[in-house]
Amino acid sequence: MHIRIINPVITTSWAEDSQRTYANAANPGTQVSVVSLDWGTASIESYRDDALATPGILHRIVQAETEGVDAVIIDCMADPGLHAGRELVRIPVVGPAQSSMHLAAILGHRFSVLSTSDRDVPWVEDQVNRYGLSQQLASVRAINIPVLSLADDPEATIQALIVAAEQAVREDGAHVLIPGCTGLAGLASRIQEALATQGYDVVVLDPPSVAMKLAESLVFLGYAHSKRTYPAPPVKEIRWPF
Amino acid sequence: MHIRIINPVITTSWAEDSQRTYANAANPGTQVSVVSLDWGTASIESYRDDALATPGILHRIVQAETEGVDAVIIDCMADPGLHAGRELVRIPVVGPAQSSMHLAAILGHRFSVLSTSDRDVPWVEDQVNRYGLSQQLASVRAINIPVLSLADDPEATIQALIVAAEQAVREDGAHVLIPGCTGLAGLASRIQEALATQGYDVVVLDPPSVAMKLAESLVFLGYAHSKRTYPAPPVKEIRWPF
């Protein structure tokens, strides 16, 4: 089984980390490959970034199916290009946010998303609404560290996440927590342990891992998105530079 | 007052019609100009089309503000680029679908959207949900004529719309109707009259006209979208061919 990870930015320095993150979550026999974009933005933190990333993501999704890849994961909590990409292929296209939010709804009463910036709050609330899970959302809490600075001081990042997570549990009634950026991959267990120390017995999900298990499960079972929801676009003239 | 209409496709043959449609709905002193896209698709009928149109739309929106235009209307019922475009400028960015759906909710109990294709149904339902108006939606009914064929046999198109509208009123409880494609501009009054003849005293909106009045109203009052919902994107590296 071959799962393709699309790093939906022009920042290629993350590719190696992504490779390791996703390979760790994969079954022994699963092949993991990572590609980045030729055109797009350095990170995805706005509707604008999402819009500029999506054409390149679509290209990578079609390419993956052509190459015989079994499923695609878009490595970003905005799930950019998820709907459009599903129109173009029959292999599963998986978003870490959609996968994690539904798993959170399965595992507990309400979940909170720990996002990187206050500006994400309306955006994530809309996303949860689109996925039909508003009733299960406890809150969106931001740590206000830009995506491109998350790795500058990893300890500061994780401490900020723990503070936000603790507030989400104590004040907002969160029972499951979702780090709201795949740049936070691998920190879930540290947050969960810190909360356990404070007496909060909650679950913190690692969205890339959740996405990987969903992608593998879909391939194993021969499932993909419903083509009745995501039919192939009508044939028409397209003019595009790449 | 200068309102810029963005025809969000590479099909320039519609520009003249758009100019006339929007000018008819404008106040005497309002200047109307229409621009099309350099890159994109011939029509917008899928998430893929929407994704390929948006970068070009964003370019046109920024260009409009730079040129001193007072407001922008994106001439498509998908409202493509509405959220991303609002991040980039302070002048109002108006979508015909969002404007018409809210006006429909003001004028009657429930509204139906008359879309061009069955494949739009899930898509329009999601759009209505994103705009927070699911409670007011009676139904989405399709006439199943491709966007690029709507003008081939105008009489067949309008008859199909009347049939779908009548079903929406009688079977689904619609009290207000919205043609779901700006390519149907100008047909609203014909549909409304036909339904009146059948004893259905309903309102059929013309989305371009609604969008024009909203754009003028916002400019007159000095209003635009809240920048707290649509803050400017963080500065970052962008690599883009155009």
Next chain:
Amino acid sequence: MHIRIINPVITTSWAEDSQRTYANAANPGTQVSVVSLDWGTASIESYRDDALATPGILHRIVQAETEGVDAVIIDCMADPGLHAGRELVRIPVVGPAQSSMHLAAILGHRFSVLSTSDRDVPWVEDQVNRYGLSQQLASVRAINIPVLSLADDPEATIQALIVAAEQAVREDGAHVLIPGCTGLAGLASRIQEALATQGYDVVVLDPPSVAMKLAESLVFLGYAHSKRTYPAPPVKEIRWPF
């Protein structure tokens, strides 16, 4: 175009202010006239007041249509008589609350209403629910100054509004604000500027202005409420003192 403003109270001293407020928001060629009630209450701050105002409002609405007026605005954020009035006429009947709440939903993620009294909170929440916009409501915050005292110390009123607005933005997540009484007409820009000074880049609507632009737009486009939602009442015996 002639727009009739119904000042739905027996307090005639507000009529001149209303005339000026609405005329300021009108297009150059629009005629604005204001009428008050013969029977009713001095202000509308309860369901009781609403009930006693409505018969007189209905009378004024029918009178307006008979006189050839093009549209009617009921100058009160309770939108008293909106539904009943629409049953009686074919000209548009516009409520400042309904217009402003839908515009707020168009312009930003969530809105708050700044009401005059804590007793309005359940009432406004019910109103927002009736208009189908509960999902977009951030909060209702009260300044607790009686309607009839709003003008006693204008500066105190505006300072109280700014405090409530700031709390709505910071604590409740409001991105658009609506003063919840037409007696607060004209203060919107002062509140918006004060919030901007504090770093909150939000929109504050002036409901009478919003209602005026909607009324003009409806008349321009030849639209009114759907008579399928608001059919004429069956003919029957009525006994009434005025």
Next chain:
Amino acid sequence: MHIRIINPVITTSWAEDSQRTYANAANPGTQVSVVSLDWGTASIESYRDDALATPGILHRIVQAETEGVDAVIIDCMADPGLHAGRELVRIPVVGPAQSSMHLAAILGHRFSVLSTSDRDVPWVEDQVNRYGLSQQLASVRAINIPVLSLADDPEATIQALIVAAEQAVREDGAHVLIPGCTGLAGLASRIQEALATQGYDVVVLDPPSVAMKLAESLVFLGYAHSKRTYPAPPVKEIRWPF
């Protein structure tokens, strides 16, 4: 215990029937009295009728409390004046629609309302939404017999109700049925029996009876509406002909 029934119309011929209907549902020791209105309409079938009835209803509600009556029932499925009336008194004010809809939600999965006219459909849907029970509503079905003609051919009325009820159960999934006009009082058991004959084991409520038991229960337990929801209106000038 003394329960006052307000027949909220100027049609006094119904008073005797109302007296009998409510007395039949009352406990042995309960005194039942019926009053009609001096001003208002012959029946309540529109927002206009509701508006013209409410001032007279408020007068009757205050009068009842002054006379030492223990609770008031407004004998109409529009529950006219329910909210305004509760502001003015501390004794319970009960509406047959509100009582019956909540009881229906207790007794089964979904309920349908059998209304007299198609024009009631949006109106009843709004009412159910105001009472917070939209999730439990299966449908509103109309028999299209005017309120003032319900008694012209009683057998035709009941047969129309049975047909509508059967459709509501079979097509809409109703498990409990509510006749949507107090002019249909006493017919519930006939409808229920007819449906049982057809193999539909459902419950049909008689709203006046439900309202009577709720009123008695509230008086017995010393409960009334929360004055925090329905505070007394502020004192102010009122000008009113009666």
Next chain:
Amino acid sequence: MHIRIINPVITTSWAEDSQRTYANAANPGTQVSVVSLDWGTASIESYRDDALATPGILHRIVQAETEGVDAVIIDCMADPGLHAGRELVRIPVVGPAQSSMHLAAILGHRFSVLSTSDRDVPWVEDQVNRYGLSQQLASVRAINIPVLSLADDPEATIQALIVAAEQAVREDGAHVLIPGCTGLAGLASRIQEALATQGYDVVVLDPPSVAMKLAESLVFLGYAHSKRTYPAPPVKEIRWPF
């Protein structure tokens, strides 16, 4: 009329209190009898307790109908066995939580539940959602005193309830309050008085009393749950120790 109270635990010491509580709320001619369980738990504070109580409750419900009892009340705010029990009999089966929550929705804008433990919060929120009343729920607030310790220091219990109630009203917007355990029966009026002293004019319900009046009303009117919602289970093999 004979109403059977099922004390759904193995703790028989509460039976006498229950007898008195329910008899106090009953009409003069109503006979009240109380039975406890042979198998189950000492109290119901978890899904596990609910599961172990339900088989015994079902036994008691069938027994009651066989004995000619007119209606059954399950004396616990978890309403354990409510749905399953209704499948097995035609006499009304009443739950204090379901009855009280619907009455709370009738009497005021929003209600809060005062539960015994923080662990009940997700559980009660789910219950309110199942009853279709989430829109009317202000909050669930816990006093964190175990059910089996509520009577250890009655004054401490009531003071904790008053504090929680006051917070629910002031911070969460509750207008009606429901003690969330039938072990708190009889304390409602004390809480209401204490809040009145603090200036909060709200209603505090006593769920057993509400359940008794509902049971009596249903018997009086000849109503029960809809058998279309709660049909008798298909006949099949059952293996069970008691």
Next chain:
Amino acid sequence: MHIRIINPVITTSWAEDSQRTYANAANPGTQVSVVSLDWGTASIESYRDDALATPGILHRIVQAETEGVDAVIIDCMADPGLHAGRELVRIPVVGPAQSSMHLAAILGHRFSVLSTSDRDVPWVEDQVNRYGLSQQLASVRAINIPVLSLADDPEATIQALIVAAEQAVREDGAHVLIPGCTGLAGLASRIQEALATQGYDVVVLDPPSVAMKLAESLVFLGYAHSKRTYPAPPVKEIRWPF
């Protein structure tokens, strides 16, 4: 990895089929074991059956954890004992309905459940509501073949499923289908193929397979339900025959 399947009935003849079904969906290294109940019912088709099954299921869940099993699947679409079982253990407890419904929501716009009996309809609608997915539910359609007769004429069963599925897609707008009984395991692909032949390009899930992949994924990632949602019950006296 060892996954325990609880066949939550006293019918042991299904155990072998269950073993095969779940083993087919398992990864190579996963051990699958099946246990049935000592006490309970022959099938689960009512709230009563669910109530009688749950105590035995809880016993099997605790037993599984004690024996070192890694996760438990309750092999029934009622997910009986899911919430109570999660209170008692820290290993994942998985329900086929909850897993499948969330996966359906991930893969398409709306899903329908194909249940065995009309009597399940209210029950499944309530279940979907409890899982927070009502917005994604297209319909519940029944084939009206008792659970214990599903295997009597397998071809008739599958034809009935295909008819119901086709109606769900064409009339109700379903894009994903879920067979509503684990006794229908293994038929999903046949239904999907039949619908594809009719031109309906939808996904039909096999709930046991979905549950198995979720259980394996949770064990692999070290996740389980949040103990803040499902805390261990307080220690108390329990009297129970087995």
